[in-house]
Amino acid sequence: MNGRLVARRVGIVALCVLSLVACVGLAWWQWQRFESASGTWQNLGYVLQWPLFGLFPAFMFWRLRKLRAQHSRAQHSAQHHAAPQPPEPPPKPPRAPERPARQDEDDPELAAYNDYLAELNARHQETQR
Template identity: 65%
Template sequence: MPGSPITPRRLAIVGVCVLSLVVCTGLAWWQWQRFESATGSWQNLGYVLQWPLFGLFPAFLFWRLRRLRAQHSGPPAEQPAPEPPRVVAPRRAPVVQDDVDDELAAYNRYLAQLNAADQERR
């Protein structure tokens, strides 16, 4: 990007940045005068500090976008070879012990049936 030609777009960007800085510096000066007046408050002083930052924001934005564009337009990075698809073994239904508790064993069998039906659907 260094040594790039001056284009109307670049001139417009610089113009927007300069205009933003000039307008926001003027607003900061206005807030400073309000702060020094009899009706001024600390809020006006806060605005005095904020307006120049607002004025510099467009320049920062365009600088950041240019940096990001330069990063992404560089040489493509080597991409790792794709992994082969993994083979997933089918799940087996859990072994149900019927001799522990009849009610618990019936509930476990019911859960095993639900699990098996869910696995078949997938």
């Protein structure tokens, strides 16, 4: 590992530890507020939440490392197992059957919309087979 990567990881770990320490301190403060005469159940809820907030950066660091390792393993296995094949061209969509002209529709916009719907239906029927 190079020095820059080590420094980055040390910085991330230091940030995670600092976050945990700060959030545990806030949890302690909320516990003192809960025990005081003006304390409420909301303060107790914060006592339970603050440590989770403090652990979240460490969890994210662990999760990102795990995902990066999975991604690199997948790339490594894909490179060694199979040669890349050219992708097949997508099939051409079927043409909608020619429909006779409708004499009862005077609106060309409505006729174009109906033709479009018929084409979509024909495509759907082809994919269902």
